Amino acid sequence: MTPDPSPADILRAHVAICSELHTLFLEENRVLRSTGAPPSEELLARKREFLPRLDASLEQLRRVNENASRFTPEEQALVQEGRKKLMQLLMLDRENERLLLRASLPPQIKTAYAPVIPGKIAKAYGKYAPRDGTTA
Numbered sequence: 001m002t003p004d005p006s007p008a009d010i011l012r013a014h015v016a017i018c019s020e021l022h023t024l025f026l027e028e029n030r031v032l033r034s035t036g037a038p039p040s041e042e043l044l045a046r047k048r049e050f051l052p053r054l055d056a057s058l059e060q061l062r063r064v065n066e067n068a069s070r071f072t073p074e075e076q077a078l079v080q081e082g083r084k085k086l087m088q089l090l091m092l093d094r095e096n097e098r099l100l101l102r103a104s105l106p107p108q109i110k111t112a113y114a115p116v117i118p119g120k121i122a123k124a125y126g127k128y129a130p131r132d133g134t135t136a
Contacts, residue, residue: 007071010060011078017057018085021050025092032099039100 005013024046028039071079 005060007064007067008075008078010057010064011075011082014057014061015078015082015085017050017053018082018089021054022085022089022092024050025089025096028096029092029099032096032103036103038103 024043028043028047031037031039031043
């Protein structure tokens, strides 16, 4: 029978999973930025493979949290590192979702969200401004 892992071991394992996910999210981001197309089925399958591992890691973290009276300085540093990595994951995932939405829009809607050319808005307002100098 193997001994229960220490809180530091559990935290290290969770940070490692988050780092692997970060690498995968970066790869997805590169694909979305370079091709403008949704990620391949292979990349999506790799993301799905993380779910059981992440669930198991979260369960371990719950146990650590329930039994934790006080973290050692090493464990506190690992908690901070995990939080930092999680924020990076959330921000990158948010950007990937935005890019995926843009990639999945129909062509007619994509043109409506085309980048605005400087001065184009001013010309549009000038086109509809009253000619007699009065304000609307």
